[in-house]
Amino acid sequence: VAHLINASKATGGSIEMELNHDDVVHLLMESALQGAFSSDKLINGVAQKSFTLERTFSHTSGGTSGETYVRHTGMTVDTMGLTMSAGSMITASFGFLGKEATTDTVIIGSGTSDAATYTAASTTPPLSASKDFASLTMTGITSPKISSLSLNTTNNLRRQQGVGVETSVGLGSGRFEVTGSMDFYMENKDVLDDYLGGTATSLAFTIGASSGAKYTFTIPTVKFETVSINAGGNDQDVFVSAGWRGLFNTDVDSVTGGNQGGTMMITRNVS
DSSP states (O other), X not given: OOOOOOOOOOEEEEEEEEXXXXXXHHHHHHHHHTXXXXXXXEEOOSXXXXXXXXXXXEEEETTEEEXXXXXXXXXXXXXXXXXXXXXXXXXXXXXXXXXXXXXXXXOTXXXXXXXXXXOOOOOSOOOBTTTTEEEEEOTTSOSOOEEEEEEEEEOOOEEEOOTTOSSOSEEEOOXXXXXXXXXXXXXXXXXXXXXXXXXXXXXXXXXXXXXXXXXXXXXXXXXXXXXXXXXXXXXXXXXXXXXXXXXXXXXXXXXXXXXXXXXXXXXXXXX
Protein backbone atom coordinates (compact mmCIF):
# COMPACT_ATOMS: atom_id res chain seq x y z
CA VAL A 1 0.00 0.00 0.00
CA ALA A 2 1.71 3.17 -1.21
CA HIS A 3 -0.68 5.82 0.11
CA LEU A 4 -3.52 6.42 2.53
CA ILE A 5 -5.37 9.64 1.70
CA ASN A 6 -7.94 11.44 3.84
CA ALA A 7 -10.91 11.92 1.55
CA SER A 8 -13.27 13.53 4.07
CA LYS A 9 -13.60 14.57 7.70
CA ALA A 10 -16.48 13.97 10.07
CA THR A 11 -17.18 13.39 13.73
CA GLY A 12 -19.91 11.95 15.90
CA GLY A 13 -20.63 10.16 19.12
CA SER A 14 -23.07 10.09 22.00
CA ILE A 15 -23.65 11.43 25.49
CA GLU A 16 -24.97 8.85 27.95
CA MET A 17 -26.47 9.97 31.26
CA GLU A 18 -28.88 9.34 34.05
CA LEU A 19 -31.68 11.79 33.28
CA ASN A 20 -32.26 14.86 35.41
CA HIS A 21 -34.03 18.19 35.03
CA ASP A 22 -31.61 20.96 34.06
CA ASP A 23 -30.75 23.49 31.33
CA VAL A 24 -28.20 21.26 29.56
CA VAL A 25 -30.77 18.48 29.11
CA HIS A 26 -33.24 21.05 27.78
CA LEU A 27 -30.73 22.22 25.14
CA LEU A 28 -30.10 18.64 24.04
CA MET A 29 -33.84 17.98 23.83
CA GLU A 30 -34.26 21.06 21.62
CA SER A 31 -31.58 19.76 19.24
CA ALA A 32 -33.15 16.28 19.25
CA LEU A 33 -36.58 17.67 18.32
CA GLN A 34 -35.24 20.48 16.09
CA GLY A 35 -37.37 23.03 17.92
CA ALA A 36 -37.36 25.37 20.89
CA PHE A 37 -39.26 25.40 24.17
CA SER A 38 -42.09 27.92 24.05
CA SER A 39 -44.19 28.36 27.19
CA ASP A 40 -42.28 25.28 28.46
CA LYS A 41 -43.51 23.16 25.53
CA LEU A 42 -41.30 21.62 22.84
CA ILE A 43 -42.80 20.12 19.66
CA ASN A 44 -40.70 18.45 16.97
CA GLY A 45 -39.92 20.85 14.13
CA VAL A 46 -37.36 21.53 11.40
CA ALA A 47 -34.91 24.05 12.95
CA GLN A 48 -31.53 22.38 13.49
CA LYS A 49 -29.62 23.34 16.64
CA SER A 50 -25.89 22.55 16.68
CA PHE A 51 -23.13 22.83 19.29
CA THR A 52 -19.38 22.89 19.69
CA LEU A 53 -18.49 20.23 22.25
CA GLU A 54 -15.10 20.44 23.95
CA ARG A 55 -13.65 17.59 26.01
CA THR A 56 -10.77 18.18 28.43
CA PHE A 57 -8.17 15.53 29.26
CA SER A 58 -5.69 16.28 32.05
CA HIS A 59 -2.40 14.37 32.03
CA THR A 60 1.25 14.48 33.05
CA SER A 61 4.06 14.11 30.51
CA GLY A 62 7.74 14.28 31.47
CA GLY A 63 6.81 15.54 34.93
CA THR A 64 4.83 18.44 33.52
CA SER A 65 1.08 18.68 33.97
CA GLY A 66 -0.90 19.61 30.89
CA GLU A 67 -4.29 19.41 29.28
CA THR A 68 -5.46 18.27 25.88
CA TYR A 69 -8.66 19.73 24.47
CA VAL A 70 -10.62 17.87 21.80
CA ARG A 71 -13.26 19.96 20.01
CA HIS A 72 -16.14 18.65 17.97
CA THR A 73 -17.85 21.32 15.86
CA GLY A 74 -21.27 21.35 14.23
CA MET A 75 -22.55 18.67 16.59
CA THR A 76 -26.27 18.13 16.07
CA VAL A 77 -28.42 15.60 17.93
CA ASP A 78 -29.63 12.91 15.56
CA THR A 79 -31.02 10.40 18.05
CA MET A 80 -32.45 10.58 21.56
CA GLY A 81 -33.27 7.58 23.72
CA LEU A 82 -34.93 7.18 27.11
CA THR A 83 -35.05 3.93 29.07
CA MET A 84 -37.22 3.39 32.14
CA SER A 85 -37.12 0.01 33.88
CA ALA A 86 -38.64 -0.88 37.26
CA GLY A 87 -36.10 -0.59 40.07
CA SER A 88 -33.56 1.32 37.97
CA MET A 89 -32.53 4.87 37.18
CA ILE A 90 -33.98 6.60 34.12
CA THR A 91 -31.24 6.74 31.51
CA ALA A 92 -30.93 9.00 28.47
CA SER A 93 -28.74 8.90 25.39
CA PHE A 94 -28.13 11.67 22.82
CA GLY A 95 -26.40 10.62 19.59
CA PHE A 96 -24.65 13.28 17.48
CA LEU A 97 -23.47 13.86 13.93
CA GLY A 98 -20.94 16.66 13.46
CA LYS A 99 -18.57 18.48 11.13
CA GLU A 100 -15.03 17.78 12.34
CA ALA A 101 -12.79 17.28 15.37
CA THR A 102 -9.69 19.34 16.22
CA THR A 103 -7.25 19.44 19.15
CA ASP A 104 -5.57 22.17 21.21
CA THR A 105 -3.64 22.67 24.43
CA VAL A 106 -5.74 25.63 25.65
CA ILE A 107 -9.43 26.12 26.25
CA ILE A 108 -11.51 27.31 23.29
CA GLY A 109 -11.33 31.08 22.77
CA SER A 110 -8.24 31.51 24.98
CA GLY A 111 -6.61 34.92 24.70
CA THR A 112 -9.85 36.61 23.66
CA SER A 113 -12.80 38.16 25.44
CA ASP A 114 -14.82 35.11 24.33
CA ALA A 115 -12.70 32.56 26.18
CA ALA A 116 -14.90 29.72 27.38
CA THR A 117 -15.64 29.02 31.01
CA TYR A 118 -16.96 25.75 32.36
CA THR A 119 -20.04 25.77 34.54
CA ALA A 120 -19.97 23.27 37.39
CA ALA A 121 -21.91 20.09 36.83
CA SER A 122 -25.54 20.13 37.88
CA THR A 123 -26.32 19.05 41.43
CA THR A 124 -29.91 18.11 40.53
CA PRO A 125 -30.43 14.46 41.52
CA PRO A 126 -30.98 11.98 38.65
CA LEU A 127 -34.41 10.45 38.24
CA SER A 128 -35.52 6.97 39.26
CA ALA A 129 -37.98 4.91 37.24
CA SER A 130 -39.64 3.87 40.50
CA LYS A 131 -40.32 6.85 42.75
CA ASP A 132 -39.97 9.53 40.04
CA PHE A 133 -42.34 8.00 37.47
CA ALA A 134 -45.45 10.03 38.19
CA SER A 135 -48.11 8.83 35.75
CA LEU A 136 -48.88 7.06 32.47
CA THR A 137 -52.06 7.18 30.41
CA MET A 138 -53.06 5.53 27.12
CA THR A 139 -56.39 6.07 25.39
CA GLY A 140 -58.56 2.94 25.51
CA ILE A 141 -56.18 0.95 27.72
CA THR A 142 -57.48 0.52 31.25
CA SER A 143 -55.00 1.49 34.01
CA PRO A 144 -51.88 0.17 32.23
CA LYS A 145 -49.23 -1.26 34.55
CA ILE A 146 -45.78 -1.61 33.01
CA SER A 147 -42.38 -2.93 34.04
CA SER A 148 -40.42 -1.05 31.38
CA LEU A 149 -40.78 1.69 28.79
CA SER A 150 -38.36 2.91 26.14
CA LEU A 151 -38.64 5.91 23.82
CA ASN A 152 -36.37 6.57 20.84
CA THR A 153 -36.33 9.44 18.37
CA THR A 154 -34.32 10.07 15.21
CA ASN A 155 -34.05 12.92 12.74
CA ASN A 156 -32.53 10.61 10.11
CA LEU A 157 -29.67 13.08 9.61
CA ARG A 158 -27.30 12.62 6.67
CA ARG A 159 -23.95 14.25 5.95
CA GLN A 160 -23.88 16.44 2.84
CA GLN A 161 -20.49 16.45 1.14
CA GLY A 162 -19.22 18.82 -1.53
CA VAL A 163 -16.41 18.88 -4.07
CA GLY A 164 -13.42 20.88 -2.82
CA VAL A 165 -14.46 20.54 0.84
CA GLU A 166 -13.01 18.02 3.29
CA THR A 167 -15.72 18.50 5.89
CA SER A 168 -19.47 18.30 5.38
CA VAL A 169 -21.13 21.30 3.75
CA GLY A 170 -24.22 20.60 5.85
CA LEU A 171 -26.45 18.05 7.50
CA GLY A 172 -29.67 17.04 5.81
CA SER A 173 -32.68 16.23 7.97
CA GLY A 174 -34.94 13.32 7.14
CA ARG A 175 -38.25 12.38 8.70
CA PHE A 176 -38.62 12.72 12.46
CA GLU A 177 -39.51 9.33 13.91
CA VAL A 178 -40.41 8.27 17.43
CA THR A 179 -40.64 4.62 18.41
CA GLY A 180 -40.34 2.54 21.54
CA SER A 181 -41.35 -0.53 23.47
CA MET A 182 -43.35 -1.35 26.58
CA ASP A 183 -43.74 -4.41 28.79
CA PHE A 184 -47.27 -4.59 30.20
CA TYR A 185 -48.42 -6.84 33.00
CA MET A 186 -51.20 -8.82 31.33
CA GLU A 187 -54.40 -7.83 33.13
CA ASN A 188 -56.79 -7.62 30.16
CA LYS A 189 -56.82 -7.85 26.37
CA ASP A 190 -56.84 -4.11 25.58
CA VAL A 191 -53.33 -4.01 24.07
CA LEU A 192 -53.97 -7.16 22.04
CA ASP A 193 -57.23 -5.79 20.66
CA ASP A 194 -55.60 -2.49 19.64
CA TYR A 195 -52.78 -4.33 17.89
CA LEU A 196 -54.98 -6.87 16.08
CA GLY A 197 -57.49 -4.21 15.08
CA GLY A 198 -54.90 -1.62 14.00
CA THR A 199 -56.49 0.80 16.45
CA ALA A 200 -54.62 3.98 17.36
CA THR A 201 -54.08 4.92 20.98
CA SER A 202 -52.09 7.70 22.65
CA LEU A 203 -49.24 7.80 25.11
CA ALA A 204 -48.50 10.37 27.81
CA PHE A 205 -46.27 9.96 30.84
CA THR A 206 -44.79 12.28 33.45
CA ILE A 207 -41.43 11.85 35.18
CA GLY A 208 -39.75 14.00 37.79
CA ALA A 209 -38.75 14.27 41.41
CA SER A 210 -40.42 17.50 42.54
CA SER A 211 -43.21 19.90 41.59
CA GLY A 212 -42.13 22.37 38.93
CA ALA A 213 -39.23 20.16 37.84
CA LYS A 214 -40.95 17.35 35.94
CA TYR A 215 -41.25 16.37 32.27
CA THR A 216 -44.37 15.21 30.47
CA PHE A 217 -43.90 13.34 27.20
CA THR A 218 -46.95 13.34 24.94
CA ILE A 219 -47.37 11.30 21.74
CA PRO A 220 -51.03 11.83 20.79
CA THR A 221 -51.23 9.18 18.06
CA VAL A 222 -49.60 5.78 18.66
CA LYS A 223 -49.99 2.41 16.98
CA PHE A 224 -48.54 -0.91 18.07
CA GLU A 225 -46.17 -2.44 15.51
CA THR A 226 -45.37 -5.71 17.27
CA VAL A 227 -46.93 -7.59 20.19
CA SER A 228 -45.86 -10.81 21.90
CA ILE A 229 -47.13 -12.61 25.00
CA ASN A 230 -44.36 -13.80 27.31
CA ALA A 231 -45.57 -16.57 29.61
CA GLY A 232 -42.34 -17.89 31.08
CA GLY A 233 -43.72 -20.63 33.29
CA ASN A 234 -44.89 -21.42 36.80
CA ASP A 235 -44.44 -18.72 39.42
CA GLN A 236 -43.73 -16.07 36.76
CA ASP A 237 -45.75 -13.07 35.65
CA VAL A 238 -47.25 -12.95 32.17
CA PHE A 239 -46.16 -9.91 30.15
CA VAL A 240 -47.36 -8.38 26.90
CA SER A 241 -44.34 -6.91 25.13
CA ALA A 242 -45.34 -4.27 22.60
CA GLY A 243 -43.35 -2.23 20.11
CA TRP A 244 -44.97 1.08 19.22
CA ARG A 245 -44.59 3.97 16.79
CA GLY A 246 -45.77 7.58 17.06
CA LEU A 247 -47.62 9.04 14.07
CA PHE A 248 -48.05 12.63 12.90
CA ASN A 249 -50.94 14.50 14.49
CA THR A 250 -52.34 17.77 13.14
CA ASP A 251 -52.70 19.22 16.65
CA VAL A 252 -50.16 17.63 18.95
CA ASP A 253 -50.87 20.25 21.65
CA SER A 254 -54.62 19.97 21.86
CA VAL A 255 -54.73 21.93 25.12
CA THR A 256 -53.76 25.29 23.63
CA GLY A 257 -55.05 24.45 20.15
CA GLY A 258 -53.83 26.27 17.09
CA ASN A 259 -53.34 23.15 14.95
CA GLN A 260 -49.73 22.71 16.02
CA GLY A 261 -48.84 19.71 13.92
CA GLY A 262 -46.22 17.27 15.17
CA THR A 263 -45.51 13.79 16.43
CA MET A 264 -44.31 14.38 19.99
CA MET A 265 -44.32 17.12 22.60
CA ILE A 266 -42.15 17.50 25.70
CA THR A 267 -43.40 19.75 28.49
CA ARG A 268 -40.86 20.87 31.11
CA ASN A 269 -41.29 22.45 34.56
CA VAL A 270 -44.46 20.44 35.15
CA SER A 271 -46.00 20.69 38.62
